[in-house]
Amino acid sequence: MSSAPPPPYFWLPKNLQPNDANPEWLNKGDNAWQLTAATLVGLQSVPGLIILYGGAVKKKWAVNSAFMALYAFACVLVCWVCWGYQLSFGNELIPIWGKINVALEQKYLLSPAFTGNFPNATMVFFQFVFAAITLILIAGAVLGRMNFYAWMLFVPLWLTFSYTFGAYTIWSLNGWLSSAGIIDYSGGYVIHLSSGVAGFTAAYWVGPRLTKDRQNFPPNNILLMLAGAGLLWMGWTGFNGGDPYAASIDASLAVLNTHVCTATSLLTWLILDIVFFGKASVIGVVQGMITGLVCITPAAGVVQGWAAILMGLCSGAIPWFTMMVVHKKSQLLQRVDDTMAVFHTHAVAGTLGGILTGLFAEPNLCSLFYGKPGSYTGLFYGFHNSKARDGFRQIGLQLIGVLFVVALNVVSTSLICLLIQLLVPLRMTEEDMEVGDEAAHGEEAYAIWGQGERLENSRISVNDVELGAPRTKESRLETT
Numbered sequence: 372m373s374s375a376p377p378p379p380y381f382w383l384p385k386n387l388q389p390n391d392a393n394p395e396w397l398n399k400g401d402n403a404w405q406l407t408a409a410t411l412v413g414l415q416s417v418p419g420l421i422i423l424y425g426g427a428v429k430k431k432w433a434v435n436s437a438f439m440a441l442y443a444f445a446c447v448l449v450c451w452v453c454w455g456y457q458l459s460f461g462n463e464l465i466p467i468w469g470k471i472n473v474a475l476e477q478k479y480l481l482s483p484a485f486t487g488n489f490p491n492a493t494m495v496f497f498q499f500v501f502a503a504i505t506l507i508l509i510a511g512a513v514l515g516r517m518n519f520y521a522w523m524l525f526v527p528l529w530l531t532f533s534y535t536f537g538a539y540t541i542w543s544l545n546g547w548l549s550s551a552g553i554i555d556y557s558g559g560y561v562i563h564l565s566s567g568v569a570g571f572t573a574a575y576w577v578g579p580r581l582t583k584d585r586q587n588f589p590p591n592n593i594l595l596m597l598a599g600a601g602l603l604w605m606g607w608t609g610f611n612g613g614d615p616y617a618a619s620i621d622a623s624l625a626v627l628n629t630h631v632c633t634a635t636s637l638l639t640w641l642i643l644d645i646v647f648f649g650k651a652s653v654i655g656v657v658q659g660m661i662t663g664l665v666c667i668t669p670a671a672g673v674v675q676g677w678a679a680i681l682m683g684l685c686s687g688a689i690p691w692f693t694m695m696v697v698h699k700k701s702q703l704l705q706r707v708d709d710t711m712a713v714f715h716t717h718a719v720a721g722t723l724g725g726i727l728t729g730l731f732a733e734p735n736l737c738s739l740f741y742g743k744p745g746s747y748t749g750l751f752y753g754f755h756n757s758k759a760r761d762g763f764r765q766i767g768l769q770l771i772g773v774l775f776v777v778a779l780n781v782v783s784t785s786l787i788c789l790l791i792q793l794l795v796p797l798r799m800t801e802e803d804m805e806v807g808d809e810a811a812h813g814e815e816a817y818a819i820w821g822q823g824e825r826l827e828n829s830r831i832s833v834n835d836v837e838l839g840a841p842r843t844k845e846s847r848l849e850t851t
Contacts, residue, residue, distance in 0.1 A: 401617045402489035405497055408613025412500040415606035417444050420507050423599025424514065425816065427654075427711065429584060430591035431807030432515045433816035439510040439522055446526045447503040455502060455530055456495050459538035466547035467540040485544065486616045497613060502534055505562045511711030512570030515580040515588070516804055519811055521797045525573070525787060533569060533783040537561045537776055548775065553768045554732055554747055556625070556740065557614045559669025559724040560776050567718025568780040571709055576788035577797045579708035581804050588710075591816070593653060600657045604633060607664050611671035621739045625672035628679040629664065635680050636663025639687025647695070661716045662690040666724035670731060672740050673747070678731035685727060690719045722773050729762075729769035 380388045389395045417440070425437035447455070457472035464470045474480065474495045484494040506526050513522075540546040541555050555561060579585060590596055612626040640659025644652050666686030667679060674682070694715040698704045704714070732749035734756070741747060753762020788797060803810035 396483050396487055397490070398488040398617075401486075402493055404618040404622070405489050405493050405613060405616065408609030409493070409497040409500050411606045411609025412497075412504065412613070413444075415603050415610065416440065416500065416504045416507050419599050419602035419606060420504070420511075421599070422595050423603065424511065424711070426592040426595030426597075426599060427590045428514055429588050429807070430816060431809075433591055434808040434814050435519065435811050436510075436514045437816075438812065439514070439517075439519070440507045442519075442523065443506040443510060443526050444503045446523070447506055447530055448499055450527045450530050451499045451502055452495060455535055456498060458531070458535035459502075460494075460498065460543050463543075463545045466545070466550075467536050469535070469539050469543065484616075488617060494616075498538075501558060501562055501610075502530060502538070505534055505558075505566045506530060508562070508566035508713060508717060509570040509573060512574040512709045512713040513577050514710040515584055516708075516798050517573075517577050518796050518799050520795045521577075521791050524791050524794065528787045528790070529569065529784065532787065533780055534561075534565065536779055536783070537565050540775065541772065548768065548772055551768055551771075552746055552765070553772045554673060554728050554737070554765070555669045555725070555772065556671045556673055556728070557611045557668045559665065559721045559728070560772050563665045563668060563717040563721035564725065564773065564776045565780050567714050567716070567721055568777050569784045570713040571707060571718060572781050572784040573788060574709050575707045576785065576792075579706075580710065581801070584804070585708060590654065596657065597653065600660060604630075604660055604664065607633070610664075611668060615672060615740060619739075621672045621736070624736070628671050628674060628676060629667050631676060632667035632679040632683040632686065633660055633663035635683025636660065636666065636687035639684055640691050643688065643691050643695075658694070658712065658716055659687050659691070662686040662720040665717055665720035666727070669721070669724045670728035673728065673733060673736045674731040674749075675733055675736070678727075678733075682724065682727050682731070685723060686720050689723055690715045693719050725769045725773055726766070729766040732765065 389397075393399065421437045421440045424440055425433045428436045452474045454471050454473065456474040458469045461469035461472055474491070480492040480495065481490050483489075484491045506529065509529070510522070538561050541548050541553060541561050543549055553560075580588070607629050608626050611629045612622045614625065615621040637656050637659040640662070641651055641656050644650065644655045663683050663686045666682050670678070670682065694712055698715070707714075709715075728749070730750050732747055732752070734745065734748050734752055737747035738744045748756070748758055748761040748765055750759075750762035750766050753759045753765070791797060798804075799811065808815050
């Protein structure tokens with residue numbers, strides 16, 4: 372009588388043997404890293420950008436600004452699983468858009484994602500946090516006056532009719548620009564250029580803040596703003612490190628390049644502030660930090676370390692120049708009230724990163740990431756390897772990507788704002804903008820007096836304010 376054959380994988384420890392919850396195709400290490408990376412990106416938004424926005428704006432807008440970010444995060448998730456993910460990464464409908472479908476069924480969510488190393492459920496969550504932060508970045512351009520109910524409509528409409536087009540075209544395996552060979556490692560185009568252009572366009576349609584708010588908009592809590600900035604920076608470890616979809620050597624390189632470029636950009640911005648303005652500005656270096664993070668995003672795992680430093684120098688200098696010099700001379704930039712300078716920090720820096728990627732992309736690193744040897748070549752390596760034609764083609768694709776994203780977001784964002792305007796006002800009333808949070812939500816961020824002015828310079832002494840007592844609308848208008 373023959374003995375029964377041993378079970379498959381009997382030689383493995385029990386914790387490594389496949390079972391129903393751990394199928395053979397699942398790579399536990401990659402799955403664990405992907406979920407960790409997704410959580411890091413989620414923390415960039417909640418609480419990262421919530422407290423960055425809440426601290427960076429005038430006191431009377433702290434609650435509204437933070438609330439816009441929190442609402443967007445929740446709304447995007449529901450829309451994402453119901454239709455957004457499949458429009459962005461599902462079966463092709465047209466070369467720039469997928470077929471509408473849900474991402475809720477058990478059979479689909481527990482099946483292998485396109486890499487085969489982790490389930491679709493992980494992929495859906497990972498891509499959701501990127502979609503969510505894009506909408507939250509757009510919010511930065513319209514803080515301090517957009518009607519919250521208009522924002523509630525804007526979020527699902529823009530996700531559906533703008534973000535999904537960009538994501539499918541540039542990131543989906545069957546997308547038009549993805550198939551052509553564009554390089555966007557982690558979202559320089561899909562997230563940052565899109566949010567910068569869409570935010571600027573939305574700011575145009577919503578209109579400016581009150582004149583006195585544009586002239587005097589002091590942060591209500593710089594330390595809180597710095598805490599949010601710190602979460603944003605550290606969370607970028609997952610933002611760029613998660614995009615190889617594996618705990619690989621390429622992920623390690625992407626993480627290191629991200630932080631090297633960011634630090635270089637911050638220091639460059641700081642030096643320019645000191646040289647030209649005579650003071651080291653902490654608000655300025657936060658801007659330099661953000662431009663460095665944005666610039667390296669399309670290139671993180673496909674460029675060498677020296678290129679990351681050069682990109683940091685460019686991202687610290689060029690957006691600084693557009694913000695400090697070009698902005699003050701441009702009538703259009705002056706007319707559009709971009710509260711958090713999203714155009715400069717994301718549109719300009721994202722475009723810069725995309726173009727520099729086309730120059731510095733190293734063929735072997737591109738092969739590690741895309742798995743297609745010889746298909747991607749930066750222009751400088753094209754010259755070096757006698758493949759200048761391939762290098763020029765790559766630069767051409769990067770520029771086409773810029774034009775596509777700009778056109779898509781100007782048109783879609785304008786149409787969405789015009790549609791919303793038919794249903795609810797895009798901006799708050801002048802009277803409500805005078806008051807801020809209490810008019811919009813019936814809540815205030817701090818139980819203290821004033822909008823951040825120095826008390827000794829005020830026309831109202833502390834003794835004139837009955838601390839803790841409710842104020843009338845008239846008294847709020849007086850002290851705003």
